Amino acid sequence: GQQLNQSPQSMFIQEGEDVSMNCTSSSIFNTWLWYKQDPGEGPVLLIALYKAGELTSNGRLTAQFGITRKDSFLNISASIPSDVGIYFCAGQLIGTASKLTFGTGTRLQVTL
């Protein structure tokens, strides 16, 4: 199936640092979404992007839909301990209105 390459796979950062992660694909996506998953829970939507070039913020989170429609990034500013978790990108491929393709996730750990 289609793959979303998400990087980095994991990162350790100190509280207060900024974080950046991204997803790339060889395919064109209509929609990009970023989710966060805490242990034992389902993913929770953070940001949704619907247009190429779109830059959207949600508090300390900022995400962009790449111009080529093949990539997206997520930035977290001034990280705090509760940012710990696994972040997934997800995209909706052209012609596949029924489902999302998910990246393999970025595990974020924040140290004090």
Place this chain on the structure above:
Amino acid sequence: GAGVSQSPSNKVTEKGKDVELRCDPISGHTALYWYRQSLGQGLEFLIYFQGNSAPDKSGLPSDRFSAERTGGSVSTLTIQRTQQEDSAVYLCASSDQRGNYGYTFGSGTRLTVV
């Protein structure tokens, strides 16, 4: 309900047994999705329901897997003759399907086949 509810939250079963996993979507959400998440992996699409119909079941890994939805609400994912490779977290999500891809996920059922 207020959120997507899945039951059981954990299930341990012997290889070869059948299991049923249940999903109660958010009231009024017409679209329902099942995904599978293996340890340390991303989410793998299984099946999509619009109402009681399943227009896309392309992700079901084998004919041992089936799902149904009744009354446009509750869905059941059934795995027959379970194998060890079926061990994973099975996540259900629903959406209002008005061009909104922001699914709401349940907490999942962790299935362990021993």
